[in-house]
């Protein structure tokens with residue numbers, strides 16, 4: 001009887017910090033200042049830029065859109081005086097740190113864009129992240145298209 005009581009007390013102590021943190025809010029990716037570059041006639045690629053934050057450390061693993069066959073995470077680096085794009089499998093988003101995707105830096109590359117994207121269009125993106133425990137979460141955003149040549 002006494003053991004049951006202490007077990008119950010321990011459960012309450014363990015459970016309360018979990019109850020205090022809303023799981024849904026903690027797993028959601030905060031996407032700000034996002035935009036997608038307009039396509040250049042004859043080209044089927046576009047780039048997406050934004051600032052990403054997360055309340056918990058996560059890795060961005062998948063991005064899908066309603067306008068392209070695929071979306072890849074790309075990094076740009078200067079190699080022997082030439083800017084090169086490198087495909088990243090995942091993008092780490094440490095707790096509370098702003099990760100900025102910008103022209104000339106890390107960006108999302110939309111490939112196989114199905115129709116021309118022009119300023120004023122809206123592109124839906126869905127991000128899938130994985131946290132340290134392997135739990136997946138998805139975040140959906142609508143980003144405006146702006147006039148800018150994809151790199």
Ligand SMILES: [Cu+2]
Nearest residue numbers: 074085108109
């Ligand atoms: Cu790229």
